Amino acid sequence: MEFTGESLDEVLIDLYQALLGSKDRNVGTRGSNMEMLGTALCITKPRSRLSRSENRGKLFSALGELLWYLAGSDKLEFIEPYIRAYRKEAIEGVVPGAYGPRLFSMRNNLDQIANVTKLLRWKPSSRRAVIQLFNAEDIALDYPETDDPSFVYPETPCTISLQFHLREGRLHLSANLRSNDAFRGLPHDVFCFTMLQEMVARRLGADLGNYLHYVGSMHLYDDTAEEARHYVEEGHQKVVEMPPMPEGDPFALVDTLLAVEKRIRNGERLVASDLLSDPYWADIVRLIQVHWERDEHRLNELKGEFAHPMYRMFIDGRREMRKRAPTPR
Incomplete structure (x- = not known):
């Protein structure tokens, strides 16, 4: 099934309606879910990557995840303050399926983002500008002979690959996923991948093209179905885009951003405009x-x-979320 819209919200509303009406069900590691096999999404304005819905505005956790990717990190201590759920996937403080090391230091320290950029500069029409995130080794496990439903296999990346297409001065991105949680995971994926898309586009001096998202198993877990219904009932939101990323190579600023994040995390009061003038x-x-x-x-x-x-609306939303959230233990 295919879903196309200008924004994340436009795509999510139609997708959630379809999933809520699906009669196909599956039981995954995280519970029972409604499922659609072979789902394709297209967002024609990828800067409309943020949901303007009250219960879908996941800006801060999505930004934390992007920074985690850019840091090339697989450490739980980095991402847990942004997304607590990663605690369940960590083994001795490391998240095995983390994307950062796979993006920037794959086998023999291959920087796949840098390699894709070099390839597209050399041959803009290339169909080989592919980043691999899912490895053959990810399913080469010694699976135990057990029917114990409580046994949990190590997490592996949901994303198989990212393919960049430079066409007529516009950079399009195709994300291919084996599995996607439509409620918890999809908004984060769209934010992180379209930000990477725009960063690569700026590095190449290209305009931003479409964002394409292909999923083998798109699913909505039963425990989030009611929230998805509430979201659909909110109706369509006005399409609002993030501002365009400035010209130049954004990756040159990554070390600065990560250093600033560390200082903020450690409690320093900083003036943002003193640190980054743009x-x-x-x-x-x-x-x-x-x-x-x-x-x-x-x-x-x-x-x-x-x-x-x-x-500014996301600050107000964060305040409301804190009021509703239980006190951390």
């Missing part, structure tokens, strides 16, 4: 600050500092 990247720093900030007065200050007004 308003786009200063706003990214402010979003990191909002995630870690607990003082209401400082949150109000940060809200007023954003160069792009679209981010």
